[in-house]
Amino acid sequence: MAEPRLDTRTIRIGLIGAGMAGQAHAFGYRNASMADALRGVRVERTHVVDAFAPLAQDVAERYGFERWGTSVDELLADPAIDAVSVALPNNQHLDVLTKVLASGKHVLTEKPLGLDAAQAARLAGLAAAPGRAGAVDAVGFSYRRLPGLAALRAAVAEGEIGRMYHFEATYYCHHAADPADPFTWRFDQASSGGGALIDIGLHAIDAVEFVVGAITEVTGARFATYISERTDRAGVVHRVTNDDAAALLLVAGDGATGTLQASRVAHSTPNSLAIRVFGERGMVSFTTEELNSFVIHQAGGDPRFDGPRRVITGPLHGAYVDVSSFRSRGVGTGYGEAFVAQVQAFLGCILDGTRSTTDFAAAAQTMRVLDAATRSAASGRPALLGADADADADVAQVTA
Numbered sequence: 589m590a591e592p593r594l595d596t597r598t599i600r601i602g603l604i605g606a607g608m609a610g611q612a613h614a615f616g617y618r619n620a621s622m623a624d625a626l627r628g629v630r631v632e633r634t635h636v637v638d639a640f641a642p643l644a645q646d647v648a649e650r651y652g653f654e655r656w657g658t659s660v661d662e663l664l665a666d667p668a669i670d671a672v673s674v675a676l677p678n679n680q681h682l683d684v685l686t687k688v689l690a691s692g693k694h695v696l697t698e699k700p701l702g703l704d705a706a707q708a709a710r711l712a713g714l715a716a717a718p719g720r721a722g723a724v725d726a727v728g729f730s731y732r733r734l735p736g737l738a739a740l741r742a743a744v745a746e747g748e749i750g751r752m753y754h755f756e757a758t759y760y761c762h763h764a765a766d767p768a769d770p771f772t773w774r775f776d777q778a779s780s781g782g783g784a785l786i787d788i789g790l791h792a793i794d795a796v797e798f799v800v801g802a803i804t805e806v807t808g809a810r811f812a813t814y815i816s817e818r819t820d821r822a823g824v825v826h827r828v829t830n831d832d833a834a835a836l837l838l839v840a841g842d843g844a845t846g847t848l849q850a851s852r853v854a855h856s857t858p859n860s861l862a863i864r865v866f867g868e869r870g871m872v873s874f875t876t877e878e879l880n881s882f883v884i885h886q887a888g889g890d891p892r893f894d895g896p897r898r899v900i901t902g903p904l905h906g907a908y909v910d911v912s913s914f915r916s917r918g919v920g921t922g923y924g925e926a927f928v929a930q931v932q933a934f935l936g937c938i939l940d941g942t943r944s945t946t947d948f949a950a951a952a953q954t955m956r957v958l959d960a961a962t963r964s965a966a967s968g969r970p971a972l973l974g975a976d977a978d979a980d981a982d983v984a985q986v987t988a
Contacts, residue, residue, distance in 0.1 A: 726947055
């Protein structure tokens with residue numbers, strides 16, 4: 589972040605959604621002042637709302653919000669609230685974010701940006717409207733705030749492995765591996781916008797674009813559903829209408845080719861995002877299973893000792909210095925600290941009057957990749973992004 593500023597401004601925060609993701613946002617705001625650049629800034633947690641009143645009350649009391657309720661409209665009508673965090677199920681994003689954007693308040697929302705590329709484009713357009721000049725919009729791609737992944741981006745950008753050749757990215761978890769796990773909105777296409785790829789795979793897509801560069805083509809894609817039915821908590825059986833796993837072949841950056849796989853049914857893997865990039869002079873890799881380190885190999889040294897080396901993260905890597913409870917290399921940070929860094933970056937943009945690197949326009953790009961993967965899987969053909977995407981979509985429509 590920027591040099592420390594002695595700023596006595598107060599930023600008042602409202603939180604919409606008090607579930608697991610909403611609590612991660614609350615944790616971020618509660619600890620945001622760890623950043624030197626936010627010295628002198630008061631971050632007041634003002635109002636939390638959730639459709640389930642007891643949860644809203646519980647989160648307000650535990651995370652230090654002044655009041656709680658169930659009305660989004662009441663929160664947005666409060667002129668004292670400067671910025672809003674949104675952490676809701678996917679199918680509520682379009683309606684609620686449209687209201688937040690219309691209120692003129694700064695907004696940080698969980699991904700995805702709506703249910704599909706069309707909704708994302710609509711929200712990005714509203715965020716860029718003249719009436720919102722000066723208001724910050726950001727989407728929570730929290731993994732890019734991890735020091736190890738930030739170090740990978742820096743190594744690639746600074747040419748440490750030369751020109752990129754190819755890459756691989758994966759996001760595996762086992763939260764849905766048990767067929768007895770109950771049916772929820774996450775298993776319904778209409779409510780979620782997709783399965784494993786939109787739920788966890790978007791983080792892998794963002795990791796590729798963060799480290800390698802913009803994805804320009806989905807050369808091939810395949811979705812699979814292995815557990816076709818699930819029973820909800822009331823005993824009603826439902827058909828699963830989205831993907832348990834997805835595999836993509838991609839082109840990104842300056843022509844690097846790569847693969848991306850996402851699965852919510854990967855036994856023995858509770859939660860693992862990983863990316864590896866190969867270049868003309870070496871390789872870099874990062875996995876959340878080794879959260880406080882990354883690997884780099886630079887070819888050309890003494891062949892007796894040539895090979896990858898593991899680097900422990902520290903204050904020189906990404907947001908480490910702003911979120912570590914002890915500013916020393918090797919002490920480490922966790923995933924919760926990524927939410928702190930995410931909030932710090934959001935607040936920094938508000939104070940500096942700058943755009944977020946994960947603004948709605950950037951998030952709409954990840955949704956275009958998702959849309960291209962869907963088209964490619966349906967048509968069996970490559971799907972382009974960018975200027976040729978519309979023509980490609982027309983071809984896919986005809987061949988589907």
